[in-house]
Amino acid sequence: MSGLSLNDITKQFGDFTAVDDVRLDVPHGTFVCLLGPSGCGKTTLLRMIAGLEEPTAGAVVLDGKDITAVPTHKRDLGMVFQSLALFPHLSVGDNISYPLRIRGASRNEQNKRTEELLTLIHLSGYADRPVAKLSGGQRQRVAIARALAISPKLFLLDEPLSALDAKLREAMQVELRQLQQKLGITTIVVTHDQREAMTMADLVVVMGNGKIRQAAPPIEIYRRPADAFVADFIGSTNLLEVTADSAGRAIVLGQAIAGLKLPGGVGKASLSIRPEDVHLDKPGKDAIDGTVIFVRDLGGTIETFVEAGGANIVSVATPRERPNVKQGQKVGVVLPPESCVVLAL
């Protein structure tokens, strides 16, 4: 298969299992985000792909070739580190041409490629500047250009945008995604920022405790999370308890949800529903009775916090959809069955 395969990779540090039996296939040209809370093993997994850590068990296979035992410098990859790791004693141009120089490219080739890359990252004319004289965003781009200089088979990035401020980070996410699409290069980014993953990835891999919890396209992860951990980690969600009555109907907070069924034999489960899917109506027979306890008007959206049957439910809507909800108002909470995701406990 063309692309990257991780075959049952495990990494142990002493008694601690950082990465636990990870199996993943990444087709050529895919943009993958490894997403998870800190300590979930995502960086260790990336470092094993780069060859900077050796797996305790399992194999890394690139384009059908087992590269587990190939040392880092012979893997022909490009990697951007969290600290960027630009060489402080070299100029911008010399940083970018370093991998070419190592491979014995002629001075001419080096200059030509460096010029191309500088144009690609919108920094033409910066070749002779010292790295220390660049701004954070510019350094970021130089690190990216350096990693791409040899047109690597794999482009790896470890929390690449975490040092930038929020606005610049959002802009760089778009830029990075466009760059990857232009070059068609297999890319793996480690991040703990779910917005970053949603913006850039073809495939989001959510990790927790060293295991892959779910690997799917971003919108599927968002719409159909595999478990409560994923549902909670990606975006915000309402996690409610759901039980089955004798007739097999799903009961949430004492109210039967028409059209929603629990899998056969399951008496109790978790239900995840995104805030924007929760509708608020007048109190009625088909709705859960609730009281508005807080309204957060953010201008673009209105977040309504409803207390219903001992649980807190958040509902998000635009001001146009929900013009006058007041604190203390009695409402009926409607959970559309098509938006409810039932998760095994």
Next chain:
Amino acid sequence: MRREPPRSLADYTPLVFPALMLTVFFVIPFSTMIMVSFFRRDPAGFFKPDFVVDNYARFLSLFFGNVLGFSLMLAIIVALCCVAIAFPFTYLLTKQSRKVQTVWLVCLLSVLSLSEVIIGFAWSTLFSRTAGITNLFVWLGLMTEPQALLPGFGAVLTGMVYQALPYTILVLYPALVRLDPTLLEAARTLGASPIRAFLNVVVPALRNTIVATLIMVFVFALGSYLLPQILGRPQHWTLSVLITDQAIYQSNIPFAAAMAVFLVLMSLALVGLTLLVGRRENAG
């Protein structure tokens, strides 16, 4: 960092204490030495105040020129050997666990507690024919019969490198500990083998530290006067040995002072040249 130039006299007050120390411990003794170097020797007593350049004139001979040249060369070789050994060693040390590092550093510090005399005699025993390491080599079958490895240039060099090595490591250690380890990893992901990455990235990133360490060991080695006498032949004696000889055994303080002044000026010139070359390369 932007600094404003000092405006009033009060802005210079932080300089008073260092200036005082420099005056008391450097300017006054060094001026005295320069003064004495122009005095005339009095065989009956010590010296007589005068202004003669005989002491410097006597110095301008082939013999002293050779000794000066040898002293500078020895100090340079010691400095290069120390940094060449200590830099990779310290680098590997910083990769070890905290505990291993502490044990090594404590051992190195304990070497510093040995005096030059003890180091000299320890090495002269180790290099001797009767009790030296060559007996060990014979026992291992590497040599047919034990040999004396001293007196000789190798013995002098070994002793001086041994003496200066702990200082070298202790000076390099903080800089190497602070070095960002991802720089090396980055070089490896970009296609450099570990050794190449070390030479391409670690060494240049710490160039200023290396130059400073070279100068420190050089100056340290230049002042060594016991080890060349214990471990070397007379042709391995450095200018410091001759200064000691003139000052203590020949009671010719003015001539010793003249040689000392000359030695200080030569080493200052060499240090200045190193810094100048370093700055030019940095700018280029």
